Amino acid sequence: MAITRETVEKVALLARLKLSETELEKMTEQMGQIVGYVDQLSEVDTEGVEPMAHAVEVTNVFAEDVVAESLPREQALSNAPSSNERGYLVPAVLGD
Amino acid sequence: MSLLDRSACQLLADLKAGEISSVELTQASLDRIEAADEKVGAFLQQSGRAALAAAEQIDVRRAAGEQLGILAGLPVAVKDVLCDSTTTTTCASKMLANFRPPYDSTVVAKLRSADAVLVGRTNMDEFAMGGSTENSAVQLTRNPWDLQRAPGGSSGGAAACVAAGMVPLSIGTDTGGSIRQPAGLCGVVGMKPTYGRVSRYGLVAFASSLDQVGPLARTAEDVALLLEAIAGHDPRDSTSLEEATPAYSQSVSKPLENMRIGVVKEQFATGLNSEVETAVRDAIAVYESLGATVKEVELPHSKYGVAAYYVIAPSEASSNLARYDGAHYGHRTDQAEMMAELEAERKQLSESGDQRGLDNLDTPLIRMYRRSRAEGFGPEVKRRIMLGTYALSAGYYDAYYLKALKVRRLIRQDYDKAFEDVDLIAGPVTASPAFKLGEMVDDPLAMYLVDLYTVSANLAGLPGLSMPCGFSEAGLPIGLQLQAPPLKEQRLLKAAHMYQQTTDWHTRRPPET
Structure with a gap:
């Protein structure tokens, strides 16, 4: 499937990446090559094959429903680029 | 002869016998890093003082007759992708340049409780994505056998520091070959x-x-020792297997009898360097001389391994790396600059009535x-984030992601069938010895196709081991890969040990760096 510049721009927004003009151009070409390569998967007859999402197909693992200690707020916030004593700070989400 | 020329098992015996102290050994390791790492670039950081303090503690406890862990006093290097609360964990990325994890990964905690001395954090491809360590945002790592060549990756620092004799033991991670490939290119066992x-808790x-x-490490026995220290069920990793950890370090020296080795014909087809082919075939002949029977097996879907891998791995990566949002931890852009940019764009668009x-x-x-x-x-x-986002996006999910997962099952089924007839599969790790730095950037x-021989084991979840089995004319190490059915690590280790008892490739050392 051909990768167009428009596709790359759309995917960059979905991926929350900002690509420069040069990056967009290079990414379009390289993604085209790589997707072209992985397209060979379509040759394989997978009729009736169950997808395998995991190497070890374990079933649900349950933990005892008991209260345990969790990471203290101060530690959880210790790597935050911006925070107050209660939580993470980000640019305004609604309005200006 | 330097202390560090000895194997980890030998050093452990020397420590137990009181012939050397952990402080002495740790100092030798730090001195060697100081002397050689300027050229090799294996370490992102060293914990000199903390390491010596830990070593001293272990010496004191040993002198007091305390029961010590199975790695007591041995220097170990850790790839900078496993959280260690005492320092930064950067994944060789600008994103995590200042990240200090609030907790230890299970592997780091297990190393500490085994009384290992953690001497430093090794370089890698950024977030373990790559096969040459050139994707590190921090520095290049060079192959100790030829400083113009790549050490492989993504665990390039982890392999290079062992090859250069800086540490006897090192921890890496492998998603598509990232332990086995650099081990092969640097002439060590991985x-x-x-x-x-092994638990993934705290592994980025x-x-x-x-x-x-x-x-x-440099020998199968040393790899067995280190695996024993880090393996085991962990309730904090829900994919961790509830299997008892065998005493690998005890069983490794027991030879395998009536070994049946599988060889995959396609792995010796076009594209394989002739020096690699000769070395690998010679290694298989060594096993025959040790009583093994060799049988051809088929893995017909493995040729699609790289294609399936480069759909599945980026898809998972795009999802996993969504956590780096500039809000919780990691790099955030300059807010004032960003708002100024937004204002300028808005002004321009309203002036042009767009x-x-x-x-x-x-x-x-x-x-932001x-x-x-x-x-x-x-x-x-x-x-990779772009590829993964694309493969998972509406309209492409079935054609790429779901299709790759089906091919993944076919790859696993091929292995299951092959292992009905053989105990191990032997073959090359890479198609050629170490390539030049910059050659594929x-x-x-x-670069993705370098993973041809290694990705299938990850897709199928099988154990695999790489060890030196010869050298090219240019003096570069060549690796042999052994693969086994799930949970048969002991079989791999025993087979590798048998080989190392018969050959001396693993005793060669790179030219002085």
């Missing part, structure tokens, strides 16, 4: 255990269904995400 054998995630932590442009302007929050991630991630990480697809 193992990717069965998926689930790349592709969660493929990532596995494993040991690197209502559509105005409607499509990224909000401050989206803009996009700029932070654009600044924090390097080109390969961006490429502008050709991502060529």
Whole structure:
């Protein structure tokens, strides 16, 4: 499937990446090559094959429903680029 | 002869016998790093003082007759992708340049409780994405056998520091060959255990269904020792297997009898360097001389391994790396600069009356995400996030992601069938010895194809081991890969040990660095 510049721009927004003009151009070409390569998967007859999402197909693992200690707020916030004593700070989400 | 020329098992015996102290050994390791790492670049940071303090503690406890852990006093290097609360964990990325994890990974905690001395954090491809360590945002690592060549990757630092004799033991991670490939290119032993054998708790995630932590060292016995220290069930990793950890270090020296070795014909087809082919065939002949029977087996879907891998791994990566949002931890773009940019764009669009442009302007929050991630991630990480996002996006999910998962099952079924007839599969690790630095940096697809022989074990979840089996005329190490059914690490280790008892490739040392 051909990768167009428009596709790359759309995917960059979905991926929350900002690509420069040069990056967009290079990414379009390289993604085209790589997707072209992985397209060979379509040759394989997978009729009736169950997808395998995991190497070890374990079933649900349950933990005892008991209260345990969790990471203290101060530690959880210790790597935050911006925070107050209660939580993470980000640019305004609604309005200006 | 330097202390560090001895194997970890030998050093352990010397420590127990009181012939050397851990302080002495740790100092020798730090001195060697100081002397050689300027050229090799294996370490992102060393913990000199903390390491010596830990070593001293162990010596004191030993003198007091205390019961010590199985790695007591041995220097160990850790790839900078496993959380250690005493220092930064950077994944060789600008994104995490200042990240100090609030907790220890299970593997780091197990190393500490085994009384290992953690001497430093090794370089890697950013977020473990790559096969040459050139994607590190921090520095290049050079192959100790030829400083113009790559050490492989992504655990390039982990393999190079063992090859250069800086540490006897080292921890790496392997998502598509990232332990076995650099081990092969640097002439050391490296193992990717069965998926689930070693806990991934506190391992910074790349592709969660493929990532596995494993040991690197110069001998099979040393790899067995280190694996024993880090393996085991962990309730904090729900994919961790509830299997008892065998005493690998005890069983490794028991030879295998009536060994049946499988050889995959396609692995010796076009594209395989002739020196590699000769060395690998010679190694298989060594096994025959040790009583093994060799049988051809078929893995018909393995040729699609790289294609399936480069759909599945980027898909998982795009999801895993969504956590780097500039809000919780990691790099955030400069907010004042960002707001100024937004204002300038808005002004320009309203002056030209471009209502559509105005409607499509990224909000401050989206803009913060996009700029932070654009600044924090390097080109390969961006490429994989883009590929994964594409493969998972509406309209392409069935054609790429789901299809790749089906091919993954076929690859696993091929292995299951092959292992009905053989105990191990032997073959090359890479198609050629170490390549030159810079050779493939502008050709991502060529770089991806280096993983041809290693990705299938990750897709299938099997254990695999790589060890030196010869040298090219130019003096570069050549690796042999052994693969086994799930949970048969002991079989791999025993087979590797048998080989090392008969050959001396593992005793060769790189030219003085």
